[in-house]
Amino acid sequence: MDNLGIVFLSEVIGTGMLVLLGCGVVANVALAKNKGFNGGFLMVTFGWGFAVFAGVIVAYNSGAHINPAVTLGLVANGATEFGAGVPVNVISVLTYIGGQLLGAIIGAIICWIAxxxxxxxxxxxxxxxxxxxxxxxxxxxxxxxxxxIIGTFVLVFVVIGFGRQGETGGLAALGALPVALLVVGIGASLGGPTGYAINPARDLGPRIAHFILPIKGKGSSDWAYSWVPIVGPIIGGVLAGFAAIPLLPILT
Known part of the structure; x- marks a missing residue:
């Protein structure tokens, strides 16, 4: 398998794990007769944080973007190479995003089975x-x-900040844990108005799964709203990538 194939598989696995555990905590809280029923929004935010932790851990081969907003934010920030030594170009960007979307669909389907x-x-x-x-x-x-836009800006801007510390230790030396805590913080602080998708694949992939799965009495997939958690995170991620150039400089 070539590097692009490895990256694609890594993003499928990482995003699949993210969505399986993230949607899983929502199912546990929202669906009747579950042991976690009515566990509250804080349980959901921590569940999504742990889901990000698990997704980042298993997507090590690709640099664990597991989010198109992160991928596009890194492009806007001037990245010339992604994980696994893959150069940044149209093909590699589409490979990352394609793997993220497929993984999100698969993770949501497995959650439904569970x-x-x-x-x-x-x-x-x-x-x-x-x-x-x-x-x-x-x-x-x-x-x-x-x-x-605001929530995703915070996510990508701080993730780039972690990356800036990569060569000198700091929080970046802790790997997936700071990103997981960041997602918990964003959910607790900014998640109330929209449920904080902050990731186009995380919302679109499971929404597609909801649309195609034979879920009893499922109702509408609410496609009228679906563009918001796609467009908002993309704008926020790209803005964060550009903003990090002057605001998070690398000292030489």
Missing amino acids: YKQHFDDEPEAANKLGVFSTGPAIRSYGWNLATE
Whole structure:
């Protein structure tokens, strides 16, 4: 397998693990008859943080982007090479994003299998969709978009900051743990308005899974909102990549 193939597989595995565990904690909290039912939003934020930790750990071969916003943010920041020695170009960017989207779909399908009986017993279609994809607490597309831009900007900007410390130790020496804690922090601080997708693949992949799976009484996949957790994180990630050039300089 060549380096592009390794990168693709790594991103599939990492994003699949992320979505399986992330959607899994939402299912545990949102679907009736689960042991974690009504566990609350804080349980969800920690669950997603641990999901990111696991996804980053197993996606080591690709540099563990597991998020198109991170990939595009690194491009905007001027990266010339991704993980596994893969040069930055159109093909490698599409390889990363394709692996992320496929992994997200697979992770969501496996989550559904794990909670199949609970999906069948859940009377509320909205709760079923909420396991797979994000939705706003107050639907206002412009403000929802702004929230996703801000949350993803924080994610990518701080991730680039971790990377800046890579050669000198610091938090980057701890590997996946700082990123996991960052995601918990973003969820606790900025996650309330939209459920903080901050990752286009994390929302689109499971939404596709929701659309194609034979989920009993699943209702609409809410495609009218689906563009927000795609466009917002992309804008936020790219803005963070550009902003990090002057604001997070590398001293020589």
